[in-house]
Amino acid sequence: MSFISSYIHIKDKEVWKDNTLIYSNTEGISNNKFYKLLYKQLAIKYMKFYKMDELSKLGLLASEYLLEDRTLTSEFKAEDIGIVLMNRQASLITDIKYYDTIKDATNYYPSPSVFVYTLANIVMGEIAIKNNFKGENIFYVQEHFNAELIHNHTERLLQRGSQQALLCGWLEVEEDKIDGFLYLVENSAIGLKLKHSIENINILKNQ
Amino acid sequence: MCSVYLIGESIISALGTSMDQNMQHITALEGGIWTDSPSTNGNPIPQHLQSAPSLNQLALGFINWQAVEKEFITNTIPDTYTRFEKLLLLAINKAIVNTGIDTGSSKTLFILSTTKGNIELLNEELAKQYPNERIQLWSSAQEISRFYGNNNTAIVISNACVSGVMATTEAANILRNSNYNHAIVIGGDIITNFVLSGFLSFQSLSNKACKPYDSERNGLNLGEAAGCLILSKDIESDIEILGGASHNDANHISGPSRTAEGMYYAVNDALKYSKIGANDIDIVSTHGTATAYNDEMEAIGLSRLGMQKTPIHSLKGYWGHTLGAAGIIEIAALSWAMKHNTLLPTLGYKNHGVSKELNIQQEAETKEISYALKVASGFSGINSALILKKKGGKK
Known part of the structure; x- marks a missing residue:
């Protein structure tokens, strides 16, 4: 039996953790300004953060909030901690930014540091590096949040004993919309002690 | 737990559009990488690459689009699909031949492996020809599965260069643990200025046909291809996943x-x-x-x-x-x-x-x-x- 021990939902300009609003900003600021505020609020020192694209920033911040009071690598082997993510637009928001640097022959300046983020799964690499998670990774692209797909994949990994803890969720960034939902699944009932089920995942996501 | 078999496969690459062509060239050590001089790949330079930056310094594995376009017609693949999607439809057509599976069945699952899909629709002129959402990977997957009368939610797996291996593993795992009987696993990416410029900026491209594990290796060749693997737990074959x-x-x-x-x-x-x-x-x-x-x-x-x-x-x-x-x-x-x-x-x-x-x-x-x-x-x-x-x- 597996459980959801904690979740985080960064939605528009609010941050919810385990059913509690822990941060909100009503000043109508840009996404990037908002990420910077969260970064400061979390009081992390991680210079690489500033180089990341929006999707990676959102994923990193959500994972930092989710794991604020945990060090998973002291509880589990690094190779037993996995990441299962999904979104709708893959890396489109960064694809458009990169395309702007190549579409005009007279203003052509492609940069490898932007290009690397034109892959949706890079955010998993960023979270893995920051936390030293060497477990299973998968990135799905779906029109809508598909709790069943994430749940079933996560359960298969837990049941065959290959993974002990998994960060799962949905990370979507649009022009002025943020939807970052991450939750932690493990075999022991701690924290929220919520049964890992499709129904419960959907309840948390829609709260 | 039940076994999952590979019952059909296809490859469309710089080496050709059939399994036989591809494997004949491989076993004969004949490469399909195009270099400016001399051309080892007889495929004509595709229209969309003729404007590529420093083409004469590149070595690329591009498909023979003229040959492929002809096959789109003989396979009656409609023009409402993009170039990328047509290539995948052709790959599926080739892989399902003789498998006898019902592509429209609720027990058949479509899984797409791709990194950039229809990324060339960022070009405004091209984008006009298709609905807005078509640049989304899930939209491509959905349109492809609908072509075969399949109404299940198609799965897209986009994990950079491991996408294809991961999609095949995921397909087999889903078959073993669900009511699905067959999975149509497709993988594809085409050479676009988007991807080409990015790899060039990374300085990871070789200007000659690449040399894996060799002391003189100096980078990769970007290629384009589509392929399909048909997985089944209902029909046995010689190859098990x-x-x-x-x-x-x-x-x-x-x-x-x-x-x-x-x-x-x-x-x-x-x-x-x-x-x-x-x-x-x-x-x-x-x-x-x-x-x-x-x-x-x-x-x-x-x-x-x-x-x-x-x-x-x-x-x-x-x-x-x-x-x-x-x-x-x-x-x-x-x-x-x-x-x-x-x-x-x-x-x-x-x-x-x-x-x-x-x-x-x-x-x-x-x-x-x-x-x-x-x-x-x-x-x-x-x-x-x-x-x-x-x-x-x-x-």
Whole structure:
């Protein structure tokens, strides 16, 4: 039996953790300004953060909030901690930014540091590096949040004993919309002690 | 737990549009990488690449689009689909022939492996011809599955260069644990100015046909391809899909681990789930992109796994690095090798250029193959491994 021990939902300009609003900003600021505020609020020192694209920033911040009071690598082997993510637009928001640097022959300046983020799964690499998670990774692209797909994949990994803890969720960034939902699944009932089920995942996501 | 079999496969690459063409060229060590001079690939330069920056300094594995366009017509693939989608539809048509599966069944699942899909729709002129959402990967997958009358939600797996191996592993796992009977696993990516300019900015492209594991290797060749693998738990075949796994290096987003951390874990897990040991593997299809770091990492990984003597091949010298298609077409080629008991040769390798001993196959050779391993590694630090078994093989 597996459980959801904690979740985080960064939605528009609010941050919810385990059913509690822990941060909100009503000043109508840009996404990037908002990420910077969260970064400061979390009081992390991680210079690489500033180089990341929006999707990676959102994923990193959500994972930092989710794991604020945990060090998973002291509880589990690094190779037993996995990441299962999904979104709708893959890396489109960064694809458009990169395309702007190549579409005009007279203003052509492609940069490898932007290009690397034109892959949706890079955010998993960023979270893995920051936390030293060497477990299973998968990135799905779906029109809508598909709790069943994430749940079933996560359960298969837990049941065959290959993974002990998994960060799962949905990370979507649009022009002025943020939807970052991450939750932690493990075999022991701690924290929220919520049964890992499709129904419960959907309840948390829609709260 | 039930077994999952590979019952149909296809490859459309720089080497040709049929399995036979592709495998004849590979076993004869004939590459399909186009270089300005001399042209080793007879395919005409595609219209959309003629304006590519510094084309004469590039070596690319592009498809013969003139030949493919003709096949779109004979396969009655409508023009409402994009170039990328048409290529995938053609790949599916070729793979499902003789499998007898019902593509429209609620028990048939479509899984798409791609990195950039319809990214060329960022071009406003081109975008006008299609609905707005068509640039989304899920939209492509949905349109492709609808073409075959399938109403299930198609799954898209986009994990850089390991996408194809990961999608095949995921398809097999879903079949083993659900009511689905068949999975149509498709992989594809096309060469666009978007991807080409990015790899150029990374300075990871070779200006000659690439040389995997060679001392003179100086980068990869970008390729384009589409492929399809039909998986089934209802219909048996000679090739069974066993265990697979993926692990992150947690080291660097655009370079592999120096200790092959993720690859080592991925292969070990794949062996464990398949209930076999490294010694049982008769052939390894590696990622072998011919970049300095990738090939060195794989040599270290295979050495750590005790597989220095196991025959390996990289197919990148034939068709380049085909991104989201790579895992799919390289598994298709591997299954052919198993069925024909043939070790596949690596094109471009001459002088050993990695720090560990490896048994790199240089000529096609007959050998009984029971178990095969496919590995891949990609941006974000991800590594995937999958094992195939031949019916009647030892153990």
